[in-house]
Amino acid sequence: MFGDYSFSDLGSIFVMQGFAGLILFSVFVLMALGLAIIFGQMGVINMAHGEFMILGAYVTWLTSTFFHDHLPALFSIYFFIAMILAFIVTGALGMLVEWALIRHLYKRPLDTLLATWGLSLILQQVYRTVFGAREVGVELPEWMMGSWQATDSIQIPINGMFVMALTLLITIAVAYILYFSRWGRQVRAVVQNRVMAGAVGINTEKVDRYTFGLGCGIAGVAGSAFTMIGSTGPTSGQLYIVDTFLVVVFGGAASLLGTIASAFTISQTRSTLEFFLSGSMAQVITLLAVVGILMLRPQGLFALKVRK
Numbered sequence: 001m002f003g004d005y006s007f008s009d010l011g012s013i014f015v016m017q018g019f020a021g022l023i024l025f026s027v028f029v030l031m032a033l034g035l036a037i038i039f040g041q042m043g044v045i046n047m048a049h050g051e052f053m054i055l056g057a058y059v060t061w062l063t064s065t066f067f068h069d070h071l072p073a074l075f076s077i078y079f080f081i082a083m084i085l086a087f088i089v090t091g092a093l094g095m096l097v098e099w100a101l102i103r104h105l106y107k108r109p110l111d112t113l114l115a116t117w118g119l120s121l122i123l124q125q126v127y128r129t130v131f132g133a134r135e136v137g138v139e140l141p142e143w144m145m146g147s148w149q150a151t152d153s154i155q156i157p158i159n160g161m162f163v164m165a166l167t168l169l170i171t172i173a174v175a176y177i178l179y180f181s182r183w184g185r186q187v188r189a190v191v192q193n194r195v196m197a198g199a200v201g202i203n204t205e206k207v208d209r210y211t212f213g214l215g216c217g218i219a220g221v222a223g224s225a226f227t228m229i230g231s232t233g234p235t236s237g238q239l240y241i242v243d244t245f246l247v248v249v250f251g252g253a254a255s256l257l258g259t260i261a262s263a264f265t266i267s268q269t270r271s272t273l274e275f276f277l278s279g280s281m282a283q284v285i286t287l288l289a290v291v292g293i294l295m296l297r298p299q300g301l302f303a304l305k306v307r308k
Helices: 007-042 049-070 072-100 109-131 158-179 182-192 194-199 204-226 238-251 256-276 279-296
Strands: 147-149 155-157
Touching: 007 049, 007 158, 007 204, 007 238, 007 256, 049 072, 049 109, 049 204, 049 238, 072 204, 147 158, 155 158, 158 182, 158 204, 158 256, 182 194, 182 204, 194 204, 238 256, 238 279, 256 279
Parallel strands: none
Antiparallel strands: 147 155
16 A cells, blocks of 8 residues: 555556656647757747647637537538648748748847747737637547546546547658658758758758748647647747757757657656646756756757758
8 A cells, every 4th residue: 555545546547647648748749840840950949839839729729610600510520620721821821931031040040039939929919819818728529528448447538549649640741751752851951951952953942931831830730739638828839838949959959759759758757747746846857857968968869960
């Protein structure tokens, strides 16, 4: 016995806590993938990444409301359509922002930080004006409700399993695009040597625009997943931007594998500590541990590549 719990009860609690860590891991990965592409591949510090994520969440909410009011017979499949729309809308806005703002600030990372921070404030005000200051929540389809009874004492939320499956699929798709597609090879060529890539005929401006759009589109899909675990408000993205940057920097900004490993390490550490401590204290200890490791290994878990 351990206090009021038996060893079997403690085992079940740890398993469920570990699964909660996996759900947090999935959210971190979805958010960090887009930022890793923008920051790691382009050297752009995008402080508006959280606002792109929330735009995807608002698109999901609007899609949910539309299907609920006008197409109730198809409500069970609205979430898949919402994810596609979220990717398209946020990706299109990302390409517009790259054309209008970011392309003038390459090789000036501090300027991109200030510019995108200003953009985040503008987007927050736009969301507040269009959608209101109050938080909104989506209604999940019936098949996403409830939980799977793994054992007599372990219940796993179905929407949590869906988020993890979605994260796996998107991670595989991003890895294929970056490492096995022709466009991915062009992206990596531009990262390694922009001048030489342009000399061999690669349209570097087009690669930049599509890369930024892809990163923002993935943030939009992360926003769709976010609606299943939290409510959406104009400033909700700011609650996660620090954690997202922490995941990317800790893993190594240009490393997809490093992003995944970093997200898993941070999420499981926080989830385990929250079993013994308060949520805020667990986050503080995790942050201090990551900062300590970065002092010893500034390049992160995996080697950092920089834009030439």
